[in-house]
Amino acid sequence: MIAGRFLLAVSLAAAAAGCATAESEPRDPWESMNRRIYRFNDSFDDWIARPVATRYRGLLHGEIRGRVRNFFSNLADPFIGVNNMLQGKFEDGLADWVRFAFNTTFGLLGIHDVASDMGYEKHNEDFGQTFGRWGAGPGPYLVLPLLGPSSVRDGMGTAVDMVADPVGLFEPNAARNSAVVLRATQVRADLLDASRLLGEAALDRYVFLRDAYFQRRRSLIYDGRPPREEVNDTPEPAVK
Amino acid sequence: MTMRKLLRILAASFLLLPVPAIAQVAPPPDVLVKNVTLEVIDLIAKDKEINAGSRAKLIQVIEAKVLPHFNFASMTALAMGQGWNRATPEQKKRLIEEFKTLLVRTYASALSSYSEQKFDFRPLRAKPTDTDVTVQVRVLQPGMQPVPIDYSMEKTAAGWKVYDVMVGGVSLVVNYRTEFNNAVRNSGVEGLIKELDTKNRSLEAAAGKK
Numbered sequence: 001m002i003a004g005r006f007l008l009a010v011s012l013a014a015a016a017a018g019c020a021t022a023e024s025e026p027r028d029p030w031e032s033m034n035r036r037i038y039r040f041n042d043s044f045d046d047w048i049a050r051p052v053a054t055r056y057r058g059l060l061h062g063e064i065r066g067r068v069r070n071f072f073s074n075l076a077d078p079f080i081g082v083n084n085m086l087q088g089k090f091e092d093g094l095a096d097w098v099r100f101a102f103n104t105t106f107g108l109l110g111i112h113d114v115a116s117d118m119g120y121e122k123h124n125e126d127f128g129q130t131f132g133r134w135g136a137g138p139g140p141y142l143v144l145p146l147l148g149p150s151s152v153r154d155g156m157g158t159a160v161d162m163v164a165d166p167v168g169l170f171e172p173n174a175a176r177n178s179a180v181v182l183r184a185t186q187v188r189a190d191l192l193d194a195s196r197l198l199g200e201a202a203l204d205r206y207v208f209l210r211d212a213y214f215q216r217r218r219s220l221i222y223d224g225r226p227p228r229e230e231v232n233d234t235p236e237p238a239v240k
Numbered sequence: 241m242t243m244r245k246l247l248r249i250l251a252a253s254f255l256l257l258p259v260p261a262i263a264q265v266a267p268p269p270d271v272l273v274k275n276v277t278l279e280v281i282d283l284i285a286k287d288k289e290i291n292a293g294s295r296a297k298l299i300q301v302i303e304a305k306v307l308p309h310f311n312f313a314s315m316t317a318l319a320m321g322q323g324w325n326r327a328t329p330e331q332k333k334r335l336i337e338e339f340k341t342l343l344v345r346t347y348a349s350a351l352s353s354y355s356e357q358k359f360d361f362r363p364l365r366a367k368p369t370d371t372d373v374t375v376q377v378r379v380l381q382p383g384m385q386p387v388p389i390d391y392s393m394e395k396t397a398a399g400w401k402v403y404d405v406m407v408g409g410v411s412l413v414v415n416y417r418t419e420f421n422n423a424v425r426n427s428g429v430e431g432l433i434k435e436l437d438t439k440n441r442s443l444e445a446a447a448g449k450k
Contacts, residue, residue, distance in 0.1 A: 073384070123385060124385040196349065197349055197353075200443055203419045203436070204422070208415060208416075211418050212415050215414065215415065219409020219410070224388050224409060226409070
């Protein structure tokens with residue numbers, strides 16, 4: 001609960017910092033700032049991230065990309081386990097560590113996900129979700145430079161994720177930086193289809209992405225089984 | 241009891257419960273989802289035109305196989321929220337048509353990036369008397385958390401119909417609500433219809449270029 005109070009204090013401080021504008025969406029009081037960062041991210045994506053990811057996908061066979069994905073996915077499993085345990089899900093947390101043990105050894109440093117074949121499913125956890133599980137609400141929407149959609153709570157979660165990131169331990173610096181870039185490229189390549197879909201489905205991509213982000217995070221915090229939200233503006237669906 | 245009498249009782253009993261008898265012929269929702277999914281995936285894998293990148297043929301398959309199982313009127317009403325009541329019957333018809341076109345195109349685009357992922361059809365957790373159920377499917381891919389796809393379905397006289405799809409916890413219908421509300425607030429129902437129409441036309445033009 002200390003963490004919850006800490007988050008509350010920080011979000012209050014951020015709100016008092018004075019970038020609040022009168023916008024229609026209560027979850028997005030900093031919309032004008034967010035939209036500016038969003039546009040910056042979009043240009044970065046148009047000119048650098050997406051072309052690089054597209055080229056990467058074109059150059060490397062799907063199987064090799066799968067191994068890159070598995071390698072970084074395996075490095076994340078120990079802290080996914082820590083987060084599961086911090087949320088009281090000890091069995092899931094242990095399963096994550098078992099995954100790491102099997103994949104690092106039999107899976108040759110993680111490039112093969114042998115644990116999934118053995119029935120140990122991959123989980124999706126991070127510190128933002130742990131804070132949410134502890135009772136912290138998302139707070140205002142926040143678009144992070146280069147990283148994209150987030151919230152005050154999840155932004156702080158991301159900061160802790162970064163400190164805990166094992167890739168940060170890579171030596172020397174050149175190896176660490178290459179690993180960070182490779183991982184980002186892999187992640188962007190995996191999202192190529194999704195981002196194309198977003199562009200096709202949305203009338204206003206900023207709004208569509210923001211709403212999807214809140215829905216997605218809520219679902220993740222409750223591990224896919226969120227309680228029903230109060231919807232009071234839903235008319236009778238029965239129409240001809 | 242004579243044969244004739246038995247037949248008469250049988251015939252009468254059918255007359256007495258025509259609607260439930262018909263409803264029972266329709267497959268249960270989880271079976272329906274499984275059958276349609278596997279059928280469409282199979283069709284796509286075998287179709288030469290689709291494999292050659294024909295978006296038109298893909299949309300044709302979706303319209304024939306998937307569309308009949310969706311209730312687009314419900315979906316549009318849910319996505320519109322309060323704005324729905326402000327639309328005239330004629331506007332509602334156009335809204336449903338435009339939203340349907342947009343969703344079909346999006347669906348076609350999603351299907352065209354399908355590549356041999358495996359499906360895990362979850363057992364249905366519902367009572368036989370339920371008329372509103374969630375059918376859960378998970379898409380499995382190595383090295384990644386399975387992606388859950390939840391179909392919200394309602395029982396109608398014409399069988400089970402999908403009225404919302406949740407992908408990874410994101411409800412498609414709910415996700416359109418803010419955009420639709422914004423459009424209605426800024427430029428009315430007519431403005432939203434126009435925006436959807438423009439969107440659909442630009443997607444069609446982009447697809448035509450390929």
